[in-house]
Amino acid sequence: MKEPDFAERVYWLVTQIPYGQVATYGQIATYAGSPRAARAVGTLLRHSLENYGELPWQRVLNAQGRISFKGDLGRAELQRALLEAEGISFHQGQCDLRRVRWAPREVFWDVD
Template sequence: MASDSFFARAHDMVRQIPEGRVATYGQIARMMGEPRKARFVGYVMHASPGIAGGVPCHRVVFKDGSLAPGFAFGGPDAQRELLEAEGVGFLPDGRVDMCRFSWEA
């Protein structure tokens, strides 16, 4: 099934993001050769098995450094807590400091 392939490819790409770095949904889509499918990447991350399944989906953020809505990781602060535990820094407005913590793949 094509969607299974997309899921597997997205998971494989996200597994490459190093600890302490973040990537955007659009960046992952572009790296997969699917530049117009950032929203699909978001859907995959929402449906992913998470860290327990080996997919560090908490490392994927919006292009402005904003985090996923509160429901995504078990509460509104969970994604931030996971990223901070890896050393990712935030701007005063709560967004990831993309200049310092973006993954340059």
């Protein structure tokens, strides 16, 4: 059986984030085996709506617990609305990662 590539690992990991919890781009990159690839995770998720319509992309935030919108204010507003519908609150644009960060019990892939 073929080992999944980085993108496949990222997409799979994002589907594992439970409702009402979030992860950071760096966290997903690390769990996918490439801890220095946080920006690549962001790029994959930015294009996820076209490729993976059911992917809960909204559950991935930056390291400060903020929404990164890269000039797409509409998507940022949608992300916040989706997260708030899951019970995640924001104070001054930031959520409390200590309270809502996903903490899986296992390491998924070894670092490249």
